[in-house]
Amino acid sequence: MKTSLASQDIAALIAPLADAEQRFAHHFPGESGARQPVHTVYGGAHLFKAGTAKKLGDLALRALATYAPDPFALGRAIDLPGAGSLPSTLGEADAVAKAVRENPELARRTDRHAALAVVIYDRIKEKLSREPVEDYRIDFEDGYGNRPDAEEDGHAVAAADETAKGMSEQVLSPFLGIRVKPLSAELRARSIRTLDLYVTALGEKTGGKLPENFVVTLPKVVMPEQVAALRGLFDALEKKTGLAAGSLKMELMIETTQAILAADGRASLPSLIDAGEGRVVSAHFGTYDYTASCNVTAAHQSIKHLSCDFAKHVMQVSLASTGIWMSDGATTVMPIAPHVQAKDGPPQGPKQMAENLESVQRAWKLHYENAMHGLVGGFYQGWDLHPAQLVTRYAAVYSFFLGGLDAASDRLRNFIDRAAQATLVGDLFDDAATGQGLLNFFLRAKNCGALTEHEATRLSGLSAEELASRSFVKILAGRRKH
DSSP, rough: OOOSSSSHHHHHHHHHHHHHHHHHHOOOOOOOOOOOOSEEEEEEEGGOTHHHHHHHHHHHHHHHHHHSSSSHHHHHHTTTTTGGGGSHHHHHHHHHHHHHHOHHHHHHHHOOOHHHHHHHHHHHHHHHHOOOOSSSESSSSSTTOOOHHHHHHHHHHHHHHHHHHHHTOOOOOOOOEEOOOOOSTTHHHHHHHHHHHHHHHHHHHHHHOOOTTTTEEEEESHHHHHHHHHHHHHHHHHHHHHHOTTOOOEEEESSSHHHHGTTTSSHHHHHHOOOOOOOOOEEEEEEHHHHHHTTOOOOOOTTTTTHHHHHHHHHHHHHTTOOOOOOOOOSSSOOOSOOOOEEEOOOOOOHHHHHHHHHHHHHHHHHHHHHHHHHTOOOOOOOOSSTTTHHHHHHHHHHHHHHHHHHHHHHHHHHHHHHHHHHOOBBOOTTHHHHHHHHHHHHHHHTOOOOOOOHHHHHHTTOOOHHOOOOOEEEEEEEHHO
C-alpha cells in the first residue's frame, strides 16, 4: 500500500523537530552520573584549617563512642527499622554484633534488622575514619557574621593559605568551596572583596590551580542579574589570576520566595541558571530564611514544613534532567550535651550523664528523620552544621540505600534484561531515563560508601567497567555488541 504523503512532504513537516530536539537536549542533558556529595558541611571561615575535615571526623567518632557505643544503641536512638527488637544488654549486643560480622549473609536471612544496624554502624565508623566530610564550605556569611573589614580581609587570605596547604598535603574534602556574602546593595562590596582576596591569594600559592570540585556559593539570590554579576566577576578573576577560563563554578542559595517564583508568576530557577551561562552547578535550599520569607514563625520553621516541600518540589520540576544538583537544608537543633565536664572539675554524675545522652540522641533522631525526609523526596544532599551530625547523616544515607537495595537490584537486573531485547531507535532505548535512574541508585550508594564496589557490581548485575561508564545507554550498547 502506498502512503498518501510524499516523502519530501513528510521531511518538510518534521524538519523543525530536529532544531527543537537540539534545543531540548541542550536544556535537558540529563544527569551525568558524576559523584554528588551527600552533604555540605558549613563552618565559619575564621575557623578553617587544612586539617578541618579530619578534625571533624575525629569529633564525630568521639560522639559516636560516647553516646552510641554499639550498633544497637545507635539503632534504638534513631529508630532504625526493627529498633524495638534490637539487643539491649551489653553482653547480648556484643554476641549478636560478633555473629553478624562473622557471617553477614546468614545474619541478613535470620535477623535482618540486627544485620542492618551492624552494617550501618561499621560503615559509619569506616567513613568517619577515611573520608568524614564529602563537601566543606568555608563560610563568610551566616556562619561568620559581619566583622571589621581588616579582620575579614585577614581571614580571606588565611583561608586561602590553609586551602593551598590542604591541597599540598592532600587532606581536603573531595568537594570544597567558599560562601561569600550576598550581592545585595549593602553587602556586595564586601562580598566581592572577600572573593577577590581569597581567589587571588589561592592562585598565588598554587600557581593558578583550584582544589578539585571547587565552588563559590552565592546566598540569598533573588534575581538573574546577581548571578550574571558573579559570572562576570569570575571572568575577571580568571584573567587576573591565570586560572583556566571557566574553572570557577557557582552554586545558588534558594532562600527566598523570589528565587522560587518570579514577579510574573514563572518559576525563577531557569532564568537564574541561564544567567550563569554554564557556571551554575547546584542549587541549595535554605530552610530557615525561606520559611521566614513565607512569614512562618520561628517555632514552626522546619525542614518538613509544607512550604519547604512546595519550594523543593518547584526546584525539582525546574531542574529535572538539567544536570544541576540540588541540596536540602539544615537541621539547626545540634547534638550537643548540656553538661560539659570542667577540665579540672569533678566527674559528671549519673543524672548529668543521662541528660547528656538524652539531649544528643534526641537531636540525632531529629537530624536522621530530616535527612531521610530529604532522601525519600529525591534530595540526595543536605547541610550539616555540627561534627556529631556526621553520624546521623551517614546513618540516614546508608539506611536509605541499604534498605532499598533488594528492590533496586531486582528492578535494575530485570530492566536491563528486557531493555537489551527491546527495539532501539537510533541506538537509544526509549526508556533510558528509567534505566539511568536505577543505575544512579547504585552509583550514589557506591560513591558515599553505603556499598563497596564489589557489592555494587554483584548486586546490580553489572561489571566494574559497566558501572564505571555511569551510562545506562552505553551499558546497553555494549551488551548488544556481545
